[in-house]
Amino acid sequence: MKMELIQPFINAADAVLAQGLQCPTSVGNLSMDEEAYRRKGVAALIWVTGDIEGRIVIDLDPATAVRVASRFAGTELPESDDLVRETVCELANQVIGNAVTSLNDQGFNFRVHPPVLHTSEHGPKSSEDTEAVVICFETPVGNVFLNIALRHNSSRQPERTAAVGQ
Amino acid sequence: MEQFVAVKRSKDGQPVRYLVVDDSVFARKNLARMIETFGGQVAGEAGDGVTAITEYERLKPDIVLMDITMPQMEGIEAAEKIVQQHPEARIVMVSSVGYQENIVAALQRGARHFVQKPVKAEVLYEVIKYVMGEDGTAAQAAGAGA
Numbered sequence: 001m002k003m004e005l006i007q008p009f010i011n012a013a014d015a016v017l018a019q020g021l022q023c024p025t026s027v028g029n030l031s032m033d034e035e036a037y038r039r040k041g042v043a044a045l046i047w048v049t050g051d052i053e054g055r056i057v058i059d060l061d062p063a064t065a066v067r068v069a070s071r072f073a074g075t076e077l078p079e080s081d082d083l084v085r086e087t088v089c090e091l092a093n094q095v096i097g098n099a100v101t102s103l104n105d106q107g108f109n110f111r112v113h114p115p116v117l118h119t120s121e122h123g124p125k126s127s128e129d130t131e132a133v134v135i136c137f138e139t140p141v142g143n144v145f146l147n148i149a150l151r152h153n154s155s156r157q158p159e160r161t162a163a164v165g166q
Numbered sequence: 167m168e169q170f171v172a173v174k175r176s177k178d179g180q181p182v183r184y185l186v187v188d189d190s191v192f193a194r195k196n197l198a199r200m201i202e203t204f205g206g207q208v209a210g211e212a213g214d215g216v217t218a219i220t221e222y223e224r225l226k227p228d229i230v231l232m233d234i235t236m237p238q239m240e241g242i243e244a245a246e247k248i249v250q251q252h253p254e255a256r257i258v259m260v261s262s263v264g265y266q267e268n269i270v271a272a273l274q275r276g277a278r279h280f281v282q283k284p285v286k287a288e289v290l291y292e293v294i295k296y297v298m299g300e301d302g303t304a305a306q307a308a309g310a311g312a
Contacts, residue, residue, distance in 0.1 A: 104267065
């Protein structure tokens with residue numbers, strides 16, 4: 001996976017988390033994951049299709065999810081509250097939406113699908129030949145993990161090349 | 167959250183009535199909190215474009231805040247259908263996907279403005295004043311700021 005695909009997601013997550021949490025964040029560990037995705041806690045998954053295809057997961061351990069959701073909501077939320085899971089989905093929506101906006105400005109065209117709560121222990125990979133990048137964002141309320149498995153859609157590559165070259 | 171000078175309807179001095187459309191409960195609650203600080207009133211909520219159309223017919227709100235990426239029917243299509251029936255509808259798209267094609271498509275199909283998520287209250291407030299135009303007036307509530 002090329003860095004040109006990853007960087008917009010890092011920038012978007014950094015900006016969205018910093019604004020929502022009202023505090024600075026930093027990028028911690030970055031690793032490659034070739035295994036099927038294993039959920040850490042409360043996770044939201046978004047599929048993208050088009051020039052780039054794959055999925056992005058935002059994942060927080062349950063205690064961090066409560067703290068992050070409470071900061072975003074501006075009020076203390078209990079762990080059982082559906083709003084915690086809703087907030088993680090909306091966090092994913094905002095991060096991916098902002099990243100997609102940036103990638104679209106670079107000439108990539110694709111569609112973002114609504115976020116879904118990822119509840120199974122193991123998650124899907126976008127394809128057999130795609131490995132995932134896992135980025136850890138360190139925040140004062142805990143770590144937020146971004147798991148990105150994307151690849152260029154080769155069937156649309158000539159189309160995009162032609163469009164960019166116009 | 168910051169408190170803003172209330173935006174009221176010019177014709178009767180009543181709070182501006184909003185329909186908030188977003189598939190995320192969190193996003194709807196967040197927008198509702200902002201609307202409260204603008205002195206507005208949430209007349210109704212919807213979680214998809216189809217419900218947004220029926221709720222618009224029922225409530226006739228002053229402003230619709232409409233997400234784009236939603237199940238069943240996306241926000242741009244819903245905005246177009248509402249404006250076809252009600253050309254006076256004031257629809258503000260509120261989405262995290264803010265690239266130019268999306269914005270242009272929304273505006274061409276009837277939306278009045280576009281606000282990118284994460285929403286900043288001060289940005290949305292200015293957009294609301296702009297979209298209400300002469301039909302809205304920002305007036306300090308009696309006793310406010312005392």
